[in-house]
Amino acid sequence: GEVLVAILSNYMVDIDWLFS
Secondary structure: OHHHHHHHHHHHHHHHHHHO
8 A cells, every 4th residue: 555655666766866
């Protein structure tokens, strides 16, 4: 639910930081 979305969103932010 919302928790999974929050975790996934946080994970995507981490990936964006790694590739920036």
